[in-house]
Amino acid sequence: MTALTKYQRLESPGLWRDAPDAQRREVVVAFRDATLVLSDPRSELALSHWSLPAVERLNPGVLPALYAPGFDTDETLEIDDADMIAALETIRGALKKGKPRSGRLRGTILGGATLAILAVGAIFLPDALVRHTAAMLPPATRLQIAGQALADITRLTGAPCSTPLGKRALDLLSERLFGGTGVEFVVLKEGLPQAAALPANVILLGAPMIDAAQLPDAPAGFALAETLRAETEDPMLPILRHAGLAATLRLLTTGTLPDGALSGYGEAFLAAPRPAPAAEPLLSRFDAAAVSSAAYGFALDPTGESTLGLIEADPYRGGTPRALLNVEDWEALKSICK
Numbered sequence: 001m002t003a004l005t006k007y008q009r010l011e012s013p014g015l016w017r018d019a020p021d022a023q024r025r026e027v028v029v030a031f032r033d034a035t036l037v038l039s040d041p042r043s044e045l046a047l048s049h050w051s052l053p054a055v056e057r058l059n060p061g062v063l064p065a066l067y068a069p070g071f072d073t074d075e076t077l078e079i080d081d082a083d084m085i086a087a088l089e090t091i092r093g094a095l096k097k098g099k100p101r102s103g104r105l106r107g108t109i110l111g112g113a114t115l116a117i118l119a120v121g122a123i124f125l126p127d128a129l130v131r132h133t134a135a136m137l138p139p140a141t142r143l144q145i146a147g148q149a150l151a152d153i154t155r156l157t158g159a160p161c162s163t164p165l166g167k168r169a170l171d172l173l174s175e176r177l178f179g180g181t182g183v184e185f186v187v188l189k190e191g192l193p194q195a196a197a198l199p200a201n202v203i204l205l206g207a208p209m210i211d212a213a214q215l216p217d218a219p220a221g222f223a224l225a226e227t228l229r230a231e232t233e234d235p236m237l238p239i240l241r242h243a244g245l246a247a248t249l250r251l252l253t254t255g256t257l258p259d260g261a262l263s264g265y266g267e268a269f270l271a272a273p274r275p276a277p278a279a280e281p282l283l284s285r286f287d288a289a290a291v292s293s294a295a296y297g298f299a300l301d302p303t304g305e306s307t308l309g310l311i312e313a314d315p316y317r318g319g320t321p322r323a324l325l326n327v328e329d330w331e332a333l334k335s336i337c338k
Helices: 082-098 104-136 139-157 164-178 207-212 217-232 236-243 245-254 265-271 279-289 294-300 308-312 327-334
Strands: 011-017 025-032 035-039 046-051 065-068 076-079 184-188 195-198 202-206
Touching: 011 082, 025 046, 025 076, 046 245, 065 082, 076 082, 104 236, 104 245, 139 184, 139 195, 139 202, 139 236, 139 265, 164 184, 164 217, 164 327, 184 207, 195 217, 202 207, 202 217, 207 217, 207 327, 217 279, 217 294, 236 245, 236 265, 279 308, 294 308
Parallel strands: 184 202
Antiparallel strands: 011 025, 011 076, 025 035, 035 046, 065 076, 195 202
């Protein structure tokens, strides 16, 4: 059993400071694979990750022990738990013993290995960090970021369309399709030809698509497709990729994106291609929601040539068996931007 595996389940409280002039913050300190993770004790959100080989003790022999993720950083961690201090000192000692001694050949090999690791990290670490951060975000934060993204999008599309009767129709359509699971529809007058998804179950519907539809089956189809797409690929990922690595690290450690991180996101969002999801899972979604898929297929391609599978394999070839909206609500939805 190595020193690290011996302490993998060890946790203790600590006081973390992310800058010399910052207020100390209570954290939970825990060992992970080659890292020390500092987390918020209430939200369990990871605030900082320290590489174990880089951890240094700043006050040897003094209690409480003061650690840093290297001598040239601003972060510090104060620990007075005897078991955690002993574990850290044991692991630091083991890592120092394992360090290779100086030598020209060894230095050359280590230098090449370091460059290789950095090159691999430059390629794979950013996306891994983005995916990890997206998976860690609580619902309230996802909703807040969706609002920030929408604010930049509406800079180009204009404010979302809304009328009392139109909003009622959208709520009824959401209830009919998703059974009160919190899917929110937002209608944009310009810039979005069909539909798109944002985090936190926000589905954007383009007014041109609604205007062209004869029945609510087509908007319903786009909504079903976008929720399926959002389950397949989290819509938070392109937002964080646009924000960049530094902003994503800031979000991971503080729970908020820096001001201006999503500036210009609207252009990228509206220009992104949105091909229809794979036919088989999409048809299953139509079947479960009791919606005909033919109207959606023709809305994607009026000739039906490229969407023949959605049309011929329609689970309800006689038409949607239960009305999506009544005539008055459908007219209210079609008039929401007028």
